[in-house]
Amino acid sequence: MADTRSIWEKLGFRKASGVGEAGWGHTLFAAIISLIYFLPVLIIILTSFKLQTEALAVPPKLLPTTLFGLIPEQYVFSPTLENFTSVFSRAYVAGGAAESTGFDRFFFNSIFIASTSVLLALVIGTLAAYGFSRYALKGNDTYLFIILTTRMLPAIVVIIPVILMFRISGLSGSYLGIILLYTAFNLPFTIWMMKSFFDELSPDVEDAARLDGSSEIKVFRKICLPQVLAGLAATFVFGLILTWNEFLFALLLTGVDTRTVPVAMNQAVGGGGIGVLWGLLAAIETLFLIPVFLVTFFLQDHLLRGVTFGTVKR
């Protein structure tokens, strides 16, 4: 039989079919698009290895190597790790002694606040989602709509009273306050997502277990929970990405001790223009990106399965 494939197919492209397999040709195409899309991030990462003069150079210094002579010398910078050390300690006055910038504390705060609030939202939200999914509550849909609505509201609507509330109750600048607030931010999303997962499970297995005398708690722990692990992972990633970078509330509600990295980053930026220490800022962002990037990468497969929200027809 003659080879009827077109030249494109021989190169590794397949006819578009929505789902399906494609070869190395498609990989090449996707790689070009992905790298162009990733370019602004790549420049941030490269800038973190540049000195201030190199970051502001005209013509721009693009790469750390000449790529075996391919790139003219004027576009090449010599990479330095200075920015990364000065994230944590640097001299504020020229020639002065290096002082700690407190960024180790801010990184700890970001990790502690984001992970605690996302996990708390995951625990509370999963219980609530199970409740909504398995028990007929009066006005079930109304509750769910109200819960979703709280996510839809512009942050500016609640920010004034939240500031006042935190000021009066003494929660301002405490870990507890900001963690509870972020938990509340993550809850609507967590509940909707986990409910769609519980809704997809077949109730037959649970009924069989109940007939065998399993308690409600055991049914939840041993039968339902193991089946929604992918959903838990996806919800965790989404919540983490959103909480990790939250800026407005963190700016207004965290104190010196509880400041998160985005707020500290904003203060490190200073006035803008030439005054910004580009290499330093890039180093902060690069370090700040690593944890959430790794978590997303390792939970990536679940992420894709997790976002279907149950809106997809079965």
Place this chain on the structure above:
Amino acid sequence: MTSVALSPPAPDFKTIAPDNWKLAIAVGLVVSVLATLILPANAAFWVVGAMAAMVAASFVVNAYRRHYYGGLLVSPAIAVLFVMNIFPLLWSLGLSFFAYQSNQQTIRFVGLRNYQQLLTNDLKAPELWANLTNTALFVVLTVTAQMIVGFLLAVLFAKQFPLRKYLLILVLTPMMLSVVAVGVFFSYYYDPTFGLLSQVIKAWGGEQFILMSSKTGAVAGIVFADAWMWSPFVMLLVLAGLVSVPKYLYEAAAIDRVSGWRRFWTITFPYIRGLLMLALLFRTIEAFKMADLVILLTKGGNDTMTISYHVIRIANEQNKTSEGAALSYLLLFVVIVLTNLYLYIANRRSQGA
């Protein structure tokens, strides 16, 4: 209230009985409103807090007495949401009926005057209209761009191919960046002297290129940064839909020699329609709130003020708390109308299909 709380946990009884937590909410609301009207702000805060705790307690007791596991499971979530979301909302709704400035001690009840002033005087002011039209412009442009780019990226990654996992994470990265870094670094890319964009244009023989010097350029710069950052979000949703299409449908279509265009509309589109609408909804709401990128890139200059930034200025920088709250509620009204319009259209479509 107590009589209901002590009632036996008869399953028939709970459907017709006036639920005690409802009564608790009613009492709580009345006391809270009275407290806010009569007591000073600090005392009123704790009274309202106590009322909220009472409502929560009645909720839990009610659920426990009746072996109402659903209610028990839901109550922690409701409690957190109430304290951190719903309660501040009610508070700001209350504030919008007062004349209150957060840097002054005085507070005065003015009824609907804040709203009246907004709807009669301020809406006539060209400045506020400009903010509203700018917001509308940003919503339309950013959401359109994100939907198109996100959709195309999703199609690109819908198939299985070597290294897919590693390329996909590259495209997802912009979403993980801090908005502060995105704003500041895009101002770096757009900078007229050392910015890459300007240097590239110069190298191609152009003159010094200042993107942010005109309104068109400033809007384009902001829209580009926002669309770049959030298109991966749309992509993830659409991709989840594309991946969930059963393969046998495409195989059947291939046997019947269905054209690519028709295959998309009859097979693929029904699977991603819901997710596309969801992405549209989430991104529209987010775009409506847009302030941070504007603050970082133009500080509202070149006629790029958005309504959300305007509220932040009024409420935070000028300390006009009540006016900010009133304006927020007008905005909220618009968002709820838009949301319901969306839900109505989405429901009608799905019933029609």
